[in-house]
Amino acid sequence: MATKQEKINAILNELKMATSDIKGAGVISPDGMMIADQLGGNQGDAAAAMGAALGSLAKRVTDTLKVGDFQEVNIRGANAGILLFDIEHRASLIVIVNQGANLGLVLLEARQAQSQLGQMI
């Protein structure tokens, strides 16, 4: 039987395979620790901490401004994009996308992964 870690990694793997616009993905704990890292490169620790910070702040903003539960954040950099999805307030899914990515497809796939992870974490 697959371990939880393997199942999480399988979901991330499937997400990355869905479109070449997705450069990497990871699952982060609210403490800023990497739960599963398929981001590529060597910025895992920083990405986990920054991702968790982004998620916490986003949740705080959505609560304060009363726009409902925090669901996702979309950041566009000059060279790439960062998407962050809440997973039942227990973790976050971070996705790095290419510049000019087809966000429609990326969001569709990432939200599906978000929902799968929500049932597991």
Next chain:
Amino acid sequence: MSETTKNNFNRAKAFCNFDAVYAPLLPTIKDVVMKHGDEITNTFYAELANDEVAAAIVSGRVEQLKVTHKQWMEELFNGEYGDAYFAQRYKIGETHVRAKIEPYFVEVITSFLRRKFAEVLSDNPKALEAALTILDLDAIIIIGAYHEDRMKRMSEVTGMNQALLERLMSFG
């Protein structure tokens, strides 16, 4: 939420071998210092009164505060500096945090107390060392209470838990 400060208090005591070197000495100098207790306490509040903001904070309750302050000073020389001492001193810190007294005032008034202790213990260097050390340990606790309050509020306003805040700062 006093773990960090308690840890620092215990580390600071170990750092200067406080329990073996200074703790037994402090009760022996209690009378010498407390002979000047009223004078130190009165000057403490006179100094505070020189600052407009501090004066407004203590206004109307100076006499009552003098009583608690003198008692606090006596307790510096009781000879017991374990968990109960820490808990009681941390509560004093929290009282000042709640009263929204800037930590700056605690720092400058502690500095004043250092000068006063140096004055009254000028002929006994080892006693002065002990008195300044317990004063510093108390300052570690009071300022620690401020620090922990700031971290708690930072956590509340950002939604980030303490572990995450510490992790983020470690990247600085």
